[in-house]
Amino acid sequence: MSRTTWDPALYLTFDDARSRPFFDLVARIGADAPRRVVDLGCGPGHLTEVLARRWPDAAVEAVDSSPEMVAAARERGIDAVLTDVGSWTPRPDTDVVVTNAVLQWVPTHPELLARWVEMLPPGAWFAMQVPGNFGAPSHALSRDLADRRGLTLRDELAVREPADYASILGGPDVDVDVWETTYLQRLTGDDPVLTWITATALRPVRDALDDDAYADFRAELAPLLREAYPVRPDGTTWLPFRRIFAVAHKRS
Ligand SMILES: C[S@@+](CC[C@H](N)C(=O)[O-])C[C@H]1O[C@@H](n2cnc3c(N)ncnc32)[C@H](O)[C@@H]1O
Numbered sequence: 001m002s003r004t005t006w007d008p009a010l011y012l013t014f015d016d017a018r019s020r021p022f023f024d025l026v027a028r029i030g031a032d033a034p035r036r037v038v039d040l041g042c043g044p045g046h047l048t049e050v051l052a053r054r055w056p057d058a059a060v061e062a063v064d065s066s067p068e069m070v071a072a073a074r075e076r077g078i079d080a081v082l083t084d085v086g087s088w089t090p091r092p093d094t095d096v097v098v099t100n101a102v103l104q105w106v107p108t109h110p111e112l113l114a115r116w117v118e119m120l121p122p123g124a125w126f127a128m129q130v131p132g133n134f135g136a137p138s139h140a141l142s143r144d145l146a147d148r149r150g151l152t153l154r155d156e157l158a159v160r161e162p163a164d165y166a167s168i169l170g171g172p173d174v175d176v177d178v179w180e181t182t183y184l185q186r187l188t189g190d191d192p193v194l195t196w197i198t199a200t201a202l203r204p205v206r207d208a209l210d211d212d213a214y215a216d217f218r219a220e221l222a223p224l225l226r227e228a229y230p231v232r233p234d235g236t237t238w239l240p241f242r243r244i245f246a247v248a249h250k251r252s
Contacts, residue, residue: 025245
């Protein structure tokens with residue numbers, strides 16, 4: 001499948017709920033005065049700004065492979081560059097790397113992780129978060145419908161399990177902190193799960209189908225999602241969302 005296009009404004013819908021794992025992730029980074037902080041897959045840059053505020057003396061490097069996201073980040077004053085993480089390597093002064101909700105789009109990321117951590121200087125921190133919900137009804141139902149249209153969406157193999165990341169990142173000179181959390185997202189509005197996945201998981205479907213076919217796809221998916229995630233008596237819809245976190249610290 002070709003490059004996924006992103007809609008920065010749509011992605012920022014549910015910003016609060018989508019950003020929470022980022023804050024839980026970076027809370028585990030212990031760097032005091034990093035020389036360079038990198039946001040790999042920076043998206044619209046709103047969270048890169050958080051990194052820049054936390055470490056105001058650091059050089060901030062932001063990369064993303066989406067021209068739309070890079071443009072949105074630049075509009076915020078983040079000097080983002082258009083780069084695929086597959087061709088990114090850390091500069092020698094890179095003391096912190098954060099990659100939040102990105103590596104699930106990068107099938108080769110396990111090999112990249114091992115290489116990046118090897119290349120980071122002593123004392124550096126590497127922090128990553130990926131969704132662990134590819135088997136959830138939201139994704140399984142989308143995948144089935146896409147499959148019937150000849151489209152292949154990512155499955156459970158898009159990410160590894162927490163223990164795999166601990167093995168990949170850990171080593172004699174690297175301490176690892178790996179965990180998972182299932183957030184119960186309490187959503188409101190009509191078809192909120194469909195809206196939630198529209199900005200992320202459905203991007204490849206949006207790219208592959210014309211307007212009418214995409215509208216048909218959504219019309220078929222909507223009732224299935226409503227059944228899998230029923231509206232509660234108080235009007236909210238609950239979406240359990242599992243996420244996997246790993247923080248590696250190279251000893252000085
Ligand atoms: C779900 S968004 C996350 C954005 C931001 N990190 C955040 O937490 O809000 C995923 C981002 O990963 C970027 N991305 C996906 N594959 C990439 C790749 N191979 N190289 C660089 N960026 C990539 C997308 O363009 C998108 O901006």
